[in-house]
Amino acid sequence: MIDPHSDRPAYRQLADILRDRIATGDLPPGAALPSIKALERQYGVGRETIRRTLAALRTEGLVVTERGYGSRVVDEQPRVYVKVPRGGRVRSRMPTETERAELGIDPGAVVPVLVVMLGGRVRGVYAADRTELTFA
Amino acid sequence: MIDPHSDRPAYRQLADILRDRIATGDLPPGAALPSIKALERQYGVGRETIRRTLAALRTEGLVVTERGYGSRVVDEQPRVYVKVPRGGRVRSRMPTETERAELGIDPGAVVPVLVVMLGGRVRGVYAADRTELTFA
DNA sequence: GGACATTTGTACGTATGTATC
DNA sequence: CGATACATACGTACAAATGTC
Numbered sequence: 001m002i003d004p005h006s007d008r009p010a011y012r013q014l015a016d017i018l019r020d021r022i023a024t025g026d027l028p029p030g031a032a033l034p035s036i037k038a039l040e041r042q043y044g045v046g047r048e049t050i051r052r053t054l055a056a057l058r059t060e061g062l063v064v065t066e067r068g069y070g071s072r073v074v075d076e077q078p079r080v081y082v083k084v085p086r087g088g089r090v091r092s093r094m095p096t097e098t099e100r101a102e103l104g105i106d107p108g109a110v111v112p113v114l115v116v117m118l119g120g121r122v123r124g125v126y127a128a129d130r131t132e133l134t135f136a
Numbered sequence: 137m138i139d140p141h142s143d144r145p146a147y148r149q150l151a152d153i154l155r156d157r158i159a160t161g162d163l164p165p166g167a168a169l170p171s172i173k174a175l176e177r178q179y180g181v182g183r184e185t186i187r188r189t190l191a192a193l194r195t196e197g198l199v200v201t202e203r204g205y206g207s208r209v210v211d212e213q214p215r216v217y218v219k220v221p222r223g224g225r226v227r228s229r230m231p232t233e234t235e236r237a238e239l240g241i242d243p244g245a246v247v248p249v250l251v252v253m254l255g256g257r258v259r260g261v262y263a264a265d266r267t268e269l270t271f272a
Numbered sequence: 273g274g275a276c277a278t279t280t281g282t283a284c285g286t287a288t289g290t291a292t293c
Numbered sequence: 294c295g296a297t298a299c300a301t302a303c304g305t306a307c308a309a310a311t312g313t314c
Contacts, residue, residue: 049302
């Protein structure tokens with residue numbers, strides 16, 4: 001499974017494995033991942049390695065983690081369509097803590113925001129996992 | 137400085153402090169942050185706490201970390217303007233490992249991508265820290 | 273509501289590897 | 294080459310959230 005002598009760090013090797021299990025549907029959207037302790041036993045690595053693995057998958061937006069419960073594969077959310085007005089400009093970046101709270105972005109999720117601007121002023125900030133912009 | 141008995145975890149308290157130092161210009165864009173060891177001494181916390189602090193600031197896109205060198209405040213990059221065609225749709229998400237490599241996104245940086253679609257097909261994927269979308 | 277097991281979060285220590293200067 | 298700095302990875306302990314009985 002995991003080769004401690006590989007160039008590739010153990011936590012990345014495990015991330016590759018889980019990413020593959022997600023991609024193939026072995027772990028479908030919404031499915032619970034094994035607990036940290038279970039992963040430790042299954043793959044013969046320490047807790048720090050598991051924690052890094054899950055952190056990497058969170059950063060890729062593939063899983064979310066809830067304290068006292070566990071991690072699960074992210075479930076595609078229904079999209080809200082937002083019209084960008086003519087002359088509008090769009091950027092994307094990571095949200096501030098305030099924006100996370102306002103938009104209800106799960107603390108255990110890594111989700112960017114879409115920023116719509118018009119005339120140099122910000123016209124809207126949207127959680128990217130639930131939003132699709134349209135250009136009429 | 138940091139109160140170990142506060143409700144707020146030490147690593148978040150330190151993140152607040154550094155975030156403030158960045159916002160006020162005490163640590164301007166491009167400035168080097170103190171090393172992990174220096175931060176340990178300055179704030180009287182352990183390495184794990186520093187690690188988490190820096191991870192949080194990276195996730196917010198505020199700093200980038202380079203191995204063997206250190207962390208620094210991100211520098212705003214010149215924007216490339218990309219025109220979205222009429223009828224185009226835009227999403228944003230975190231990049232895959234492949235996309236990170238293709239777009240040259242620093243491994244120590246957390247940067248989303250802008251995905252431009254037209255007619256259900258992906259027309260372009262852009263690193264969000266260097267791109268602004270426009271609609272003529 | 274309480275008691276309990278499970279699970280993740282936080283935070284320390286230690287050691288070794290590797291990249292940069 | 295050495296010094297510095299971050300990365301990886303193990304261990305340990307306690308705190309806090311969750312779900313179940």
